[in-house]
Amino acid sequence: MMDIPSQVYVSARKIYRKLTSKNLGLREVLYEQIINDSPARTNSYLSALLEYATAHIPYYKNLISSHSYNSSNFSELPILTKSIIRENFDNLKSDELASRGYYFNSSGGSTGKPLQVIQDAEYEEWREATELFFYRQFLDIEPVATSQVILWGSQTDIQQQTKKKNLTTRQKLLNIIQPQKTFLNSFKMTKKDLHEYVDAINHKKPKLIKSYAGSLYQLAKFVKENNLSIHSPKRIHTSAETLRQFMRELIEEVFNCKIYDFYGSREVGAIAGECAKGKMHIFNFNNHLEVVDKNNKPVQPGEEGRILITTLHNYSMPLIRYEIGDTGILGKPCNCGSKLPTLEKITGRVKDHFLTREGTLIDGGYFTRQFYFRNWIDEFQVLQTEFEKIDIYYVPIGQPVEDEMAEICDKIKQAMGEKCEIKWHQVEEVPRTPQGKLLYTRSLVEN
Ligand SMILES: [Zn+2]
Incomplete structure (x- = not known):
């Protein structure tokens, strides 16, 4: 295992990539591919993934070839739980790991032990390209050129700030690339902090506010209860927590701005994002999503079930039919113009x-x-x-x-x-x- 903490490694590589025009070009190519690709692309990505897993992932070698699994009988493949991943960690690694620019990442683990996974450069390109797609197509903004206030509180980010030797270079780079980002710490939300956050938002007048749903709800509640006035951004982007209806109503009222909710996780990246019509579209070019019943068989749109995710571009450690721990309901096609399938609802974590x-x-x-x-x-x-x-x-x-x-x-x-x-x-x-x-x-x- 590497000595470098995964998040530091991820950030350093990300910043490096953003600074090099060659790699920016690669992101553009991926983005074009997402827009223009044919509807059959998820199946072709799935077929390629199964083929790769059979050849290079010890855990899947026998499992897939002995049952002749392919993209058409995909839903008969056994599911992958967190405990299976922990028990078979080494067998889930690609035998080509060394050449894939891999790094370790860890899930949030909000209700238990964090789950460690391996990701690689190609996965990371797709994750970024998918987020860019969400910003451009659904929020109608260019993220790099948009002033943003980010209300966030990741443990690893905070730990990173205490590692002084990384701070200088990283901050310098961040200042070059992201001069318009203001970070507010959602770990600290005392009344004094909330007052300061309101001032910061009114002073910076960001076009975009990005936040945990719960933290922004808390801030909105504070603004309303204290009868304060707050700047209204062009867009609000929430993620990382279930956005409940009462939270949405209050945040949209206080900020006088529609919320665009986003669904993703550290272990699989971007899964779905909300369009202007309020529907969650599944980014099926990045992750394949199934909603299944207790026998792990797909359910019909409108029926609630457990969500399974297959990472389409993480060949270092493919997660195939991974039980992410959330439940949801598939939706009907949306009339916003996007052909991507929809999730009617994410009904919360199973542990919820x-x-x-x-x-x-x-x-x-x-x-x-x-x-x-x-x-x-x-x-x-x-x-x-x-x-x-x-x-x-x-x-x-x-x-x-x-x-x-x-x-x-x-x-x-x-x-x-x-x-x-x-x-x-x-x-x-x-x-x-x-x-x-x-x-x-x-x-x-x-x-
Ligand atoms: Zn839509």
């Missing part, structure tokens, strides 16, 4: 669902709904520790309202059963995940 002893899955949204319009609660988390045990962590504003607490308990019992024990814990801050996310609902009960 609470499981009852009878085996019923309750959507996390059911629990968050019970906290709407409770003005005495600043932030909260509903945590299921056992089938019939729920802890509610909350930060009050003033005195808790006992009648409303009882009402919330009643609603939770209606879903989880009368025997369900609910405990309230008053805290100063609900603990964030290592990535700085605030999860409104979380379940430790295994499906």
Whole structure:
């Protein structure tokens, strides 16, 4: 394994690439290919990937060739879970790794151990080209030339800032390439910080605000409650967390601007992005997406199921039918002009669902709904520790309202059963995940 931390390596290579005109050219070529390619391209990418995996990935050698899997019977291939990846890490590596410009990356791991994967230069080109596609086609902006405020809080980025020897060169390069980016730390969101963030946005007047959904919701709530005025950007781009409807409504109202939500992850890159008509389009030239039932068979559009992702361009460690841990519903074609298929809804992480002893899955949204319009609660988390045990962590504003607490308990019992024990814990801050996310609902009960 390499000594260089993966994120430092990724950033350094990315910056280097952006500085060289040769590689900028390559991104343009990829981008053209995305726009002009035929509808059959996902299948041809899948066929090429399966062929490569059979020849170069020990884990897939026997598995694929002994069952003659190809792009037409693809959905019969066994799925790849996080634990399979951990147990077979070495067998999932390409035998050509050394020549592929590879690096290590790690998933967010918001509800468990982070997952390590290997990615390479070609994967990275596609990831960047896909994001560029999203900015240009859906947001109608040129990201490099657009002033941006980014409300973000990645643990690795923050650790990186403490590594002084990397800081100077990196910052100098960043200043050359991205003079218009202002980073605000979503890890620190005290009232004083929020005031400063409002000032920064009003001063910088960015065309684009990019943020975790939850962090921007918190900022919007602060602006509204304190009757402040805030600059309205041309575009808002949220990602990394489930954007719930009540969050969308408040953010769009306060900033007087439509949100373009984005769905992706560190281990697979860009998956889908929202168009001007509000539909999530699947970037099927970068990742193949399936929605499947409990037998891992594809479900019809409109039906909810588990999301499986196949990375089409990461030959160093192909993830084929990878269970990412989210659930969703495939949608109908969109009338915005884009032919890319749609996701009707990402219904949240599997762990966002609470499981009852009878085996019923309750959507996390059911629990968050019970906290709407409770003005005495600043932030909260509903945590299921056992089938019939729920802890509610909350930060009050003033005195808790006992009648409303009882009402919330009643609603939770209606879903989880009368025997369900609910405990309230008053805290100063609900603990964030290592990535700085605030999860409104979380379940430790295994499906
Ligand atoms: Zn659309």
